[in-house]
Amino acid sequence: MGVNYCKFIFGERRIAMKKWLKPFAVGMVALASLCLTGCKQKEAASNQKVTIEFFNQKREMQPTLKKIIKKFEKEHPNIRVKETDVPSAGDVLKVRMLSGDAPDVINIYPQNLDYQTWAKAGYFVDMTHKSYIKNIVNNYAEKFAINGKIYNAPLSANLYGFFYNATEFKKLGLKIPKTWAEMKALVKEIKAKGKTPFALAGTEPWTLNGYHNLALATVTGGFNQAENLVRYSPVNSISLKNKYIQSDIKRLDLLRGTAQKNWQGASYNDAVTAFTSGKALIMPQGSWALPVITSQNPKFKVRTFAFPGNKVGQEMTVGSGDMALSISSRSKHKKAADEFLKFMCSPEAMQIYYDKDGSPCTIKGVKQKGKNSELGGLSQYAFTKKHMVWLGQKWTTENDFFNLTGNYLLTGDKKQLISDFNTTFNPMKATN
Structure with a gap:
C-alpha cells in the first residue's frame, strides 16, 4: 500500500x-x-426551609419546649418547628389522625389504645433501627413496641402518687405512710389538727385516674390481678360481695369528706391552687403537676410519696411514657421530622426539659436529681416493677372509668358504682 x-x-x-x-x-x-x-x-x-408541625399534649411544658425548639432551629436553620397546643388535645388528635390530617411529630402516650391501634395500622414511622433510639435507657422504648417494632420514642416517664406540703408536714410532725393503715391514720391525724387532708378537682375526674388505678392494683396484688378483676372477669361479675371491690371502695372513701371546701366544683388548676396555698396538705396527682406547682408558688416546698400497699414494701406508682414522640407516616417532611426526633433524644435537649419537668428522663447523659428531690418519693421507683403501666393500656376507653370514679366520690352510691363498673367493662369483655 x-x-x-x-x-x-x-x-x-x-x-x-x-x-x-x-x-x-x-x-x-x-x-x-x-x-x-x-x-x-x-x-x-436542599437549602429551602421546611416547616414541620409538632403536636404537643403537655401544655404546661410549652414555654420549655419553645426554648428547646429555638435551640434546634438555630442548629438547623432550614427547619422550622411549629408547635401546636390545644385544649382537649387527645380528642383533637383523634379527629385529625382519622381525617388524614396528622401532624408531622406527635406527642402521644404509648400505653394509649389509640396509639396501639394507629401503630398497627401503619400511621407511624418505624423507628426500630434509628440510632437515637439507642439513647433511651432501660429498654423503655421496647416496652411499648408493637409487633416487635418501635414507633414511639418515650423521652420521659410520668408517675402518679401523692404530693405533700413538706413544710407543714415537718411543722405538724406528720410522717410519710408506709402502709395503707398508716395512710388512714395520717388522714385522721391531719383532720384532728384542724387541717384539710386532700386537694381534689371534682370537675376533672381524670385527675383521680391514677389514684383508682393504684387502689385496684394494691388491693389485688398488681397490674395483671387488677385487670383480671375488672377487665378479664366474666360479664356482670363485678359485685359488692367481692372482697377486692370492697377494699377498693374503702380506698375511694378515704377521699370523701376529706377534701378542700367546694372541691366538687374545682378544676385541676383550682386543686393545685388549694394545695400550693396551704388549704390542703396532700394532693393525689401525677408528676406532670410539678411544673404547675412551681409556677404557682416557686418557694413552695413540695415532696412526694408512693401509694401505700397493705404491707411495707408493697407501695406502687403508675405511669407511662410522657413526653413520647412519634412521626406520622404521612408526613411530607420525614427527614426534617427525623432530625427533630434525633435532637429531642439528645441530653442537650432533654436536660433543659428535665430541669423544668422533673419527671424521670429516659435519655442517657441527662443529670437527674435523687430521692430527696421534689419527685424523689416517686421517681425512685421509675422503671422498676413498682412502676406499673396504666391499666387503660388494655381498655378500649378510659373516660368512663374516670367518670365512675368521680361520680362515686360525689355521691357515695355503692350500687351505682357497681353498675357503672359493669357498664364500662362489659363491652370490652365481649372481645375477650
Missing part, C-alpha cells in the same frame, strides 16, 4: 472524525450544562 494512499485514507478518517466529534463535543457541553443546572437546582432545593 503506497504512502500517498495511506495519507489519503487516514486523512479522510481524520476529517470524518472531526465532523463526528464536533456535534459530540457540543452535546457533552450541553449535557454538562444541564447537569450543572440540575445540581444547582437540587442544591437550592
Whole structure:
C-alpha cells in the first residue's frame, strides 16, 4: 500500500472524525450544562426551609419546649418547628389522625389504645433501627413496641402518687405512710389538727385516674390481678360481695369528706391552687403537676410519696411514657421530622426539659436529681416493677372509668358504682 494512499485514507478518517466529534463535543457541553443546572437546582432545593408541625399534649411544658425548639432551629436553620397546643388535645388528635390530617411529630402516650391501634395500622414511622433510639435507657422504648417494632420514642416517664406540703408536714410532725393503715391514720391525724387532708378537682375526674388505678392494683396484688378483676372477669361479675371491690371502695372513701371546701366544683388548676396555698396538705396527682406547682408558688416546698400497699414494701406508682414522640407516616417532611426526633433524644435537649419537668428522663447523659428531690418519693421507683403501666393500656376507653370514679366520690352510691363498673367493662369483655 503506497504512502500517498495511506495519507489519503487516514486523512479522510481524520476529517470524518472531526465532523463526528464536533456535534459530540457540543452535546457533552450541553449535557454538562444541564447537569450543572440540575445540581444547582437540587442544591437550592436542599437549602429551602421546611416547616414541620409538632403536636404537643403537655401544655404546661410549652414555654420549655419553645426554648428547646429555638435551640434546634438555630442548629438547623432550614427547619422550622411549629408547635401546636390545644385544649382537649387527645380528642383533637383523634379527629385529625382519622381525617388524614396528622401532624408531622406527635406527642402521644404509648400505653394509649389509640396509639396501639394507629401503630398497627401503619400511621407511624418505624423507628426500630434509628440510632437515637439507642439513647433511651432501660429498654423503655421496647416496652411499648408493637409487633416487635418501635414507633414511639418515650423521652420521659410520668408517675402518679401523692404530693405533700413538706413544710407543714415537718411543722405538724406528720410522717410519710408506709402502709395503707398508716395512710388512714395520717388522714385522721391531719383532720384532728384542724387541717384539710386532700386537694381534689371534682370537675376533672381524670385527675383521680391514677389514684383508682393504684387502689385496684394494691388491693389485688398488681397490674395483671387488677385487670383480671375488672377487665378479664366474666360479664356482670363485678359485685359488692367481692372482697377486692370492697377494699377498693374503702380506698375511694378515704377521699370523701376529706377534701378542700367546694372541691366538687374545682378544676385541676383550682386543686393545685388549694394545695400550693396551704388549704390542703396532700394532693393525689401525677408528676406532670410539678411544673404547675412551681409556677404557682416557686418557694413552695413540695415532696412526694408512693401509694401505700397493705404491707411495707408493697407501695406502687403508675405511669407511662410522657413526653413520647412519634412521626406520622404521612408526613411530607420525614427527614426534617427525623432530625427533630434525633435532637429531642439528645441530653442537650432533654436536660433543659428535665430541669423544668422533673419527671424521670429516659435519655442517657441527662443529670437527674435523687430521692430527696421534689419527685424523689416517686421517681425512685421509675422503671422498676413498682412502676406499673396504666391499666387503660388494655381498655378500649378510659373516660368512663374516670367518670365512675368521680361520680362515686360525689355521691357515695355503692350500687351505682357497681353498675357503672359493669357498664364500662362489659363491652370490652365481649372481645375477650
